[in-house]
Amino acid sequence: LVDIKEVSNLAHKCGALVVVDNVFATPILQKPLKFGADIVMYSATKHIDGQGRVLGGAILSSKNFCEKFIRPFIRNTGPSLSPFNAWILLKSLDTIELRVEKQCENTHKILDFLKSSKNIQKIYYPFDPNFKQYNLAKKQMIDGGTIISFELKNTKKDKKKLAFNFLNNLELIDISNNLGDTKSLITHPDTTTHHRLSEKEKISLRITKNLVRLSVGLEDVNDLIDDIKSSLIKTYK
Ligand SMILES: Cc1ncc(COP(=O)(O)O)c(C=O)c1O
Structure with a gap:
């Protein structure tokens, strides 16, 4: 996570603008303009549509910035x-607020299950108290979001x-590489979303x-947990 307030303060001291890609956090759970960011971007294909139907995007900023730069560009x-x-x-x-709230509720229950599984070795979720930037997440987000990443326990395989x-x-x-949908979707970042990065960059992320x-x-959520549970059993048998 990035401390939006701190980065905005630093950037503004040297006359730079701060742009936040708020897709993972969603417009419901994090309001970057409130923390000093200048521009917020969304792929509306994610939570805003939320049902895999439309490609689109949104850019939020001051009226002045939109009229001076965004409108002529478009x-x-x-x-x-x-x-x-x-x-x-x-x-x-x-419906975005209702969807995101319920998806977060499901995510917290899946987090609890993953924490109890012996086959999961690391979990990344902003509202998990063990998450390194938990305090920052609590400061700038209303909830941890609908996305959770985890590492499967290493075996010799x-x-x-x-x-x-x-x-x-x-x-x-x-x-699928999509996210934010009402349908649960899973991806393998190393070979999809992040495959173009070097090994060094991947390690740093x-x-x-x-x-x-x-x-x-x-x-x-019980069906989702059962699905994860039975896949783990098959994978580690
Ligand atoms: C965090 C984030 N920002 C932006 C995008 C870009 O979305 P689009 O391909 O709709 O422009 C994605 C797509 O996966 C994303 O995950």
């Missing part, structure tokens, strides 16, 4: 949404194979071969 380069897609995203905003087996043994949770990233949806 007018001259043409990345405009179709009216139908814009309508879908507007309708999605009606090939680490990537271990993660792939775990993903392939899931039956309810789908493998703690992207290991046995790390998986789960985006928790709106399914019955």
Whole structure:
């Protein structure tokens, strides 16, 4: 996590603007403009749509910045949404708060299960009291979000194979790089979202071969936990 207030103070001292990609935190759980950021960006394809239907994005800033920079850029380069897609995203905003709250509730229950499993060796979730930046998370977020990353316990097996087996043994949770959806989705960052990074960069971001990233949806949380549990049993048998 980045301390938005501290970074904004530092940046403003030397005349720089602060841009926050607030996709993981969602507009419900973290309000970067309140902490001094100048621009906030969203891939609306994630929690804002939340149902895998539309590609879109949103940029928030002061009226002055939007009129001076964003409006001419959009007018001259043409990345405009179709009216139908814009309508879908507007309708999605009606339910985003309810969805994110329930998805967070499910995520906390999955966190509790993962903490109790002997086959999980590391967990990354901002509202887990063991998370290194827990105090910062509490300071700037309302809840920990709908995404949880965890490392499968190392065995002598090939680490990537271990993660792939775990993903392939899931039956309810789908493998996909998308996130924020009402459908729970899981991915293997090392070979997908972060595959272009060097090994050194991956190490600095703690992207290991046995790390998986789960985006928790709106399914019955007991079904999700049963799916993870049975996949772990098959993977470690
Ligand atoms: C944190 C974050 N920001 C931005 C994006 C970019 O999204 P898009 O491809 O819709 O522009 C993604 C996509 O995965 C993301 O995970």
